[in-house]
Amino acid sequence: MTQRLSPPLSARTPHMASLATPSIDRWDQARTDPDALNAAFADSRAKRLVLSGLDPIVDDGRLRREAIPAGAALGDHLLMGREEDGAPLFVELHRDVPHAGARSPAVWDAATLLEASELSLYGGARSLIDWHARHGFCSSCGGMTSAAKGGWSRHCDGCGADHFSRVDPVVIMLAEHHGPDHQNRVLVARQPGFPEGRYSALAGFVEPGEALEGAVARELFEEAGIYVHSIDYLMSQPWPFPSSLMIACTAQTEDDHLTIDTTELEDAFWVDADGVRAALDGADNAPFIAPPAMAVARNLLIHWLSRQPGQ
Numbered sequence: 001m002t003q004r005l006s007p008p009l010s011a012r013t014p015h016m017a018s019l020a021t022p023s024i025d026r027w028d029q030a031r032t033d034p035d036a037l038n039a040a041f042a043d044s045r046a047k048r049l050v051l052s053g054l055d056p057i058v059d060d061g062r063l064r065r066e067a068i069p070a071g072a073a074l075g076d077h078l079l080m081g082r083e084e085d086g087a088p089l090f091v092e093l094h095r096d097v098p099h100a101g102a103r104s105p106a107v108w109d110a111a112t113l114l115e116a117s118e119l120s121l122y123g124g125a126r127s128l129i130d131w132h133a134r135h136g137f138c139s140s141c142g143g144m145t146s147a148a149k150g151g152w153s154r155h156c157d158g159c160g161a162d163h164f165s166r167v168d169p170v171v172i173m174l175a176e177h178h179g180p181d182h183q184n185r186v187l188v189a190r191q192p193g194f195p196e197g198r199y200s201a202l203a204g205f206v207e208p209g210e211a212l213e214g215a216v217a218r219e220l221f222e223e224a225g226i227y228v229h230s231i232d233y234l235m236s237q238p239w240p241f242p243s244s245l246m247i248a249c250t251a252q253t254e255d256d257h258l259t260i261d262t263t264e265l266e267d268a269f270w271v272d273a274d275g276v277r278a279a280l281d282g283a284d285n286a287p288f289i290a291p292p293a294m295a296v297a298r299n300l301l302i303h304w305l306s307r308q309p310g311q
Contacts, residue, residue, distance in 0.1 A: 019123045019294060020237045021116035024081040024089060031079060031150035041074045045087035048077065049125055054097050055106040056122045058113045063122055065089070078128055078151030080121065091125045093132045093147060100130030100242035111294040119294060123240040128152075130242045131165040139163065165243065171215045172203035173249040174300050175228055177256045177270060185256070186276065186304055187224060188288060189268035199279075199288035201297040202268075203246070216249050224268055225259025228252060234303060237296035246296045250304065273308040276301050 143158025188199040204219035228251035278286035
């Protein structure tokens with residue numbers, strides 16, 4: 001009988017960012033079934049991902065895999081899920097890893113080599129390995145915790161509390177201004193830590209008690225001093241540095257005067273379609289260097305450019 005994977009791995013949407021591309025069947029049912037977990041770990045087809053700390057190792061566009069070594073313990077591994085042929089896939093959990101918020105050059109280099117679904121798989125593994133490494137103690141009682149449910153939670157051996165990895169919502173947005181000459185422009189900005197010449201969309205964390213639309217409007221006002229309206233959602237993307245969900249939006253403004261918060265931004269400016277196209281093409285005369293391919297900000301710029309007259 002053909003094994004059924006859910007949801008379908010072929011699911012795709014236009015403009016989907018690479019880190020958001022569906023990868024494998026997450027096999028949620030096995031996480032809470034000890035017999036299924038043990039059988040998966042003992043399966044002769046089972047593999048585990050091979051990372052260098054938190055950095056990916058790439059073989060022909062895919063993450064490196066290896067057979068589960070003899071003597072390996074299930075409790076030291078995270079069940080990533082089942083691959084398309086039904087083979088279980090794990091990754092080893094390590095305590096001695098750098099914080100996932102630190103991004104080495106190897107990540108950016110590998111991102112250009114990995115297939116989109118493999119990049120998504122890597123993002124999930126990276127976030128969860130980091131979470132386990134940082135959460136060895138219970139936030140309720142301070143007792144020791146251990147990996148549970150196939151590595152998708154941690155259980156406190158003292159008070160019995162279960163802890164689950166968090167995802168931090170972040171809005172990332174392009175503000176658009178329609179000038180009196182009917183020339184459309186979008187706002188791009190750079191943080192001090194960006195590579196020289198690189199600009200991106202503005203972004204910020206969603207605060208408690210705040211809607212996505214409120215976060216978009218607040219961040220654009222706080223960082224650039226503009227009021228916006230007509231806020232629309234476009235797409236989302238996991239961002240495993242360490243564990244965010246980037247929620248991409250667009251917004252409209254009637255006033256192009258900028259008041260930049262220099263504690264957050266180094267610079268910001270309005271750019272027209274010709275400038276965006278040159279940046280995406282990597283032209284020598286481009287007014288800025290576009291975000292890398294793995295960043296949802298690049299997808300935002302591509303989407304905006306595709307909607308401009310004549311495109």
